[in-house]
Amino acid sequence: MTNKKKMDSRVSLEDLILTSNRVGAVIESVRGTMLAPDARKRPPTFTTNQVAAICGLEKSQMDYRIKKAELPVGNMEGSARRRFSLEDTRIWAQTERSKFMRPKDAEAITIAVANFKGGVTKTTTAVTLAQGLSLRGHKVLVIDTDPQGSMTTLFGLLPDVDVTDEQTILSLCYGTELSIDYAITPTYWSGIDIVPANLALYSAEFALPSRQKSEANFEFWNVLNHGIDTARTNYDVIILDTSPSLSYLTINALLASDGLIMPLPPSTLDFTSSGQFWNLFNDLAANLVTNRGKSKSFDFVDVLLARVDANDASSSVVREWITAGYANMVLPVEIPKTALTASASAEFGTVYDTDPATINARTYRRAFDAYERVVELVEEQILTAWKRQIGEQHGS
Ligand SMILES: Nc1ncnc2c1ncn2[C@@H]1O[C@H](COP(=O)(O)OP(=O)(O)O)[C@@H](O)[C@H]1O
Numbered sequence: 001m002t003n004k005k006k007m008d009s010r011v012s013l014e015d016l017i018l019t020s021n022r023v024g025a026v027i028e029s030v031r032g033t034m035l036a037p038d039a040r041k042r043p044p045t046f047t048t049n050q051v052a053a054i055c056g057l058e059k060s061q062m063d064y065r066i067k068k069a070e071l072p073v074g075n076m077e078g079s080a081r082r083r084f085s086l087e088d089t090r091i092w093a094q095t096e097r098s099k100f101m102r103p104k105d106a107e108a109i110t111i112a113v114a115n116f117k118g119g120v121t122k123t124t125t126a127v128t129l130a131q132g133l134s135l136r137g138h139k140v141l142v143i144d145t146d147p148q149g150s151m152t153t154l155f156g157l158l159p160d161v162d163v164t165d166e167q168t169i170l171s172l173c174y175g176t177e178l179s180i181d182y183a184i185t186p187t188y189w190s191g192i193d194i195v196p197a198n199l200a201l202y203s204a205e206f207a208l209p210s211r212q213k214s215e216a217n218f219e220f221w222n223v224l225n226h227g228i229d230t231a232r233t234n235y236d237v238i239i240l241d242t243s244p245s246l247s248y249l250t251i252n253a254l255l256a257s258d259g260l261i262m263p264l265p266p267s268t269l270d271f272t273s274s275g276q277f278w279n280l281f282n283d284l285a286a287n288l289v290t291n292r293g294k295s296k297s298f299d300f301v302d303v304l305l306a307r308v309d310a311n312d313a314s315s316s317v318v319r320e321w322i323t324a325g326y327a328n329m330v331l332p333v334e335i336p337k338t339a340l341t342a343s344a345s346a347e348f349g350t351v352y353d354t355d356p357a358t359i360n361a362r363t364y365r366r367a368f369d370a371y372e373r374v375v376e377l378v379e380e381q382i383l384t385a386w387k388r389q390i391g392e393q394h395g396s
């Protein structure tokens with residue numbers, strides 16, 4: 001294609017509307033191409049070895065169980081290769097990993113993925129975590145609190161085309177709904193439901209402060225916290241993706257959470273900006289929580305070294321600063337910068353959506369293993385949080 005850029009062309013507001021429409025049309029047709037034949041995302045299927053690995057079984061134990069046929073035995077393709085559907089894989093995980101499942105009296109653990117900055121892999125981390133936890137048997141609700149709707153897009157929904165304003169958390173923010181339940185939508189990934197987002201969600205930034213002025217006893221920062229009360233009993237884990245700002249919605253996400261994950265690439269600017277994030281958060285928390293005689297603590301706060309470039313000499317220095325500053329909050333794992341998402345179609349998914357056969361095996365393995373380790377570490381902290389909940393019930 002030739003670039004027709006003219007160096008002397010003025011642009012009117014009407015031109016911009018036309019451009020925006022054109023871009024929207026391209027996005028829609030791109031999705032059609034990426035997700036052919038019917039523009040819907042499809043979940044992966046799993047080999048016997050993969051299911052065994054998820055369940056922590058030896059191959060021989062797995063084969064024995066398949067023979068007994070007490071659990072779904074998968075489908076044999078034309079060849080002798082057995083494949084398990086996502087649904088079946090989750091049934092295996094729930095059965096074989098029963099000691100990791102949510103105890104009867106415990107509630108969902110809510111996790112916000114947050115950072116001031118855009119492009120630090122918040123959304124990728126949130127979606128990958130949801131997929132990994134769901135594969136381990138947990139029932140997950142993801143909530144997109146970013147009006148840009150990147151998480152929504154990764155689940156195969158185009159925010160401006162497939163999502164109505166009423167399907168987002170907007171009604172909760174306006175107060176016409178008190179529980180998030182109205183907005184819960186199933187996804188292509190069984191075991192993950194979503195509350196999607198679209199651009200209209202920006203108006204929450206006006207609705208929340210305006211209600212704060214006009215409604216007695218209104219607490220703009222607790223809207224999501226209260227809104228997910230019923231979801232807390234219906235899900236095992238709730239994951240909140242946030243926008244790259246400390247907006248009213250992000251404050252809601254942070255204060256609704258039991259755990260926080262901050263993806264942080266080891267670059268100087270990302271590190272310094274992360275400091276500003278906590279400064280601002282602490283000011284807000286003092287205003288909204290401490291000064292009102294309330295308290296709040298998190299079950300865990302994790303800093304996740306993200307998009308680490310092995311060839312970047314400066315990153316090892318910044319990594320030291322991060323460790324010095326965040327101490328034991330830093331997770332003992334690094335997500336490598338990888339070409340995995342460099343192919344356009346892979347951008348519609350994560351490492352869990354990628355068919356290993358389509359890309360470089362070593363690249364895939366490194367990224368996949370790193371994310372698996374993150375999921376494992378987060379699950380461990382979730383189990384601890386559940387124990388804490390139950391301990392408190394028994395203590396009181
Ligand atoms: N490990 C990685 N290596 C390289 N690029 C990545 C990696 N993870 C995500 N990306 C890409 O980085 C960009 C920003 O990621 P995203 O999750 O949207 O960040 P955020 O939500 O913080 O804005 C996306 O294009 C994504 O595909």
Ligand SMILES: [Mg+2]
Pocket residue numbers: 122123124146150151242
């Ligand atoms: Mg994002």
